Amino acid sequence: MPLLQFDTTLSLSADEKEALADRVTAIYTEEMATTAGHVAVTIREHEPAALHLGRAVEGPLCFLDAEIRQGRPFERKRAFALETMAYVGERFDVPDENMKVVFTEHPGESMMGVDRIGGEWDGDGDEGEDGE
Incomplete structure (x- = not known):
């Protein structure tokens, strides 16, 4: 149940924000071996x-x-970070x-929605969430 929060000085259109959220969600699911339904993205624009x-x-x-969620190896986190920065750099200059x-x-139990409480990441793409 990740929360991916962008703070930027970019001025993005609604379509650009949607494209950023969609692409970063796709990168996250691929690099972190999970599904997209629980990935949350925020984009906050700031003055320079x-x-x-x-x-x-x-x-x-x-x-x-x-x-x-805690438990992912460094290599997965680094791959996600590099791929995300490559996309942002190329797409938005x-x-x-x-x-x-x-x-x-965070421990899995610290990440929750109304209908679920996160479990521990077990490495096989299962987020270990309860309440589904």
Whole structure:
């Protein structure tokens, strides 16, 4: 039940936001070996003065806070981060220096919806959710 939160200085149309959410959900499901139904994406736009990154160069900034279930290996997280940044960089012309991904990992039971409570990730694509 991940929550993928983008903070950016990009100014995106509704179609661009939908395309970003759809593509990142697809990348997440592929790289993290899961299904798409529980992936949540937020996109928050900010004025340029509201975001800062010390190494940034001229151009838009885009940060991703990926709130995920604990247990996935580093290699899966790194693959997701790299693929996501490659997409954002190519699609929205964001320089590599201006992107950052931060993972925050939670026990499965800390991730819930009205009809489900997350379980532990077991490595075979099963999110281990109860209540389905």
